Amino acid sequence: xxxxxxxxxxxxxxxxxxxxxxxxxxxxxxxxxxxxxxxxxxxxxxxxxxxxxxxxxxxxxxxxxxxxxxxxxxxxxxxxxxxxxxxxxxxxxxxxxxxxxxxxxxxxxxxxxxxxxxxxxxxxxxxxxxxxxxxxxxxxxxxxxxxxxxxxxxxxxxxxxxxxxxxxxxxxxxxxxxxxxxxxxxxxxxxxxxxxxxxxxxxxxxxxxxxxxxxxxxxxxxxxxxxxxxx
Amino acid sequence: xxxxxxxxxxxxxxxxxxxxxxxxxxxxxxxxxxxxxxxxxxxxxxxxxxxxxxxxxxxxxxxxxxxxxxxxxxxxxxxxxxxxxxxxxxxxxxxxxxxxxxxxxxxxxxxxxxxxxxxxxxxxxxxxxxxxxxxxxxxxxxxxxxxxxxxxxxxxxxxxxxxxxxxxxxxxxxxxxxxxxxxxxxxxxxxxxxxxxxxxxxxxxxxxxxxxxxxxxxxxxxxxxxxxxxx
Numbered sequence: 001x002x003x004x005x006x007x008x009x010x011x012x013x014x015x016x017x018x019x020x021x022x023x024x025x026x027x028x029x030x031x032x033x034x035x036x037x038x039x040x041x042x043x044x045x046x047x048x049x050x051x052x053x054x055x056x057x058x059x060x061x062x063x064x065x066x067x068x069x070x071x072x073x074x075x076x077x078x079x080x081x082x083x084x085x086x087x088x089x090x091x092x093x094x095x096x097x098x099x100x101x102x103x104x105x106x107x108x109x110x111x112x113x114x115x116x117x118x119x120x121x122x123x124x125x126x127x128x129x130x131x132x133x134x135x136x137x138x139x140x141x142x143x144x145x146x147x148x149x150x151x152x153x154x155x156x157x158x159x160x161x162x163x164x165x166x167x168x169x170x171x172x173x174x175x176x177x178x179x180x181x182x183x184x185x186x187x188x189x190x191x192x193x194x195x196x197x198x199x200x201x202x203x204x205x206x207x208x209x210x211x212x213x214x215x216x217x218x219x220x221x222x223x224x225x226x227x228x229x230x231x
Numbered sequence: 232x233x234x235x236x237x238x239x240x241x242x243x244x245x246x247x248x249x250x251x252x253x254x255x256x257x258x259x260x261x262x263x264x265x266x267x268x269x270x271x272x273x274x275x276x277x278x279x280x281x282x283x284x285x286x287x288x289x290x291x292x293x294x295x296x297x298x299x300x301x302x303x304x305x306x307x308x309x310x311x312x313x314x315x316x317x318x319x320x321x322x323x324x325x326x327x328x329x330x331x332x333x334x335x336x337x338x339x340x341x342x343x344x345x346x347x348x349x350x351x352x353x354x355x356x357x358x359x360x361x362x363x364x365x366x367x368x369x370x371x372x373x374x375x376x377x378x379x380x381x382x383x384x385x386x387x388x389x390x391x392x393x394x395x396x397x398x399x400x401x402x403x404x405x406x407x408x409x410x411x412x413x414x415x416x417x418x419x420x421x422x423x424x425x426x427x428x429x430x431x432x433x434x435x436x437x438x439x440x441x442x443x444x445x446x447x448x449x450x451x452x453x454x455x456x457x458x459x460x461x462x
Contacts, residue, residue: 069394081337088344113319141372163300
């Protein structure tokens, strides 16, 4: 039925996914923006991708919000899919490429639990601490609040360190849970909080030593460097 | 091979799952504890379950932490599976019962994106605001900070309200994304923040009107009422 033929539908199946990222990463290329976990998963999958680099202004404009409800990065586009939330994108990549997830259904659910834990239970106090630094650093209460915020982070890290123990990865093989947890723990680099637990610092270092991580890191750094030089 | 026969393995397959919850819910039975979304999904599935009611003291003790890395509720136990994180538990229930998720792979990924959005993007400012109320209500800076925290919540709700528009549910049929998003939006009940968007208040009310929601709400309320009377 020629009338319903859509060229886009054909080409979309052979096009690699597009990842929308900041044209000028606010983290200085340290791999702390939300596209890092997605890039990492794509590299683990050996899946090439293109990037669409956008400004902060475009981020909050109507065109981007028509594809991403909250006007954020990353946005992952593939075929007819507009996908947001780094955890959901990594899970999608893991499922479509059959990587980073165990075959056993129970083990798979455990890995997904760690993905949610990364983005909720572990991340919540880390983000709250970051928000204080970003938005309230000049306020009179900043110094008084910071020790408490550090304690909230420590409270989670103690439990997580106890769980991890001497395990190499969270649930047997390296998986999507490790990608998400390591990506958020990296927000603590440069504070003393991560280094208080030798096993957590070593766990993050093991993740960063993976070839796929290194390729992902270099790709986001190259983009930042280019943006800085081109300005 | 008789030596490897484990009676537990046999019985576990016919036992309904067990949900570990607070023996005395800190929310006064308003359905704001993290087991609510899981109970709701179980009711949507028509899956019976038993509850294991634990004290705060037990929650943080070694026995519970051996099953739940962060010493939290809910803990979901089924067969040989110990599952934590309400989002992962709801996703597990949706997958095993083939409910609350679309068949189409892209649509399914979008629903999962909303589950992550609920527990991360939407929840983060709501939890930060709740933390201020819980932990810093008596501090000198509380009054000065609260308007900002309200603004961070509003910032997300504006985008979410714009996305939802006049849709009945997030992605076509009622699904796991709606369960998680409505569960977290309910934390705002009693503030003016939710009611500022008529479509969001109506969306939450539609969720609460579902028979499965009502059964879940009554079950957690009954437990709270019993605990209060029995004390």
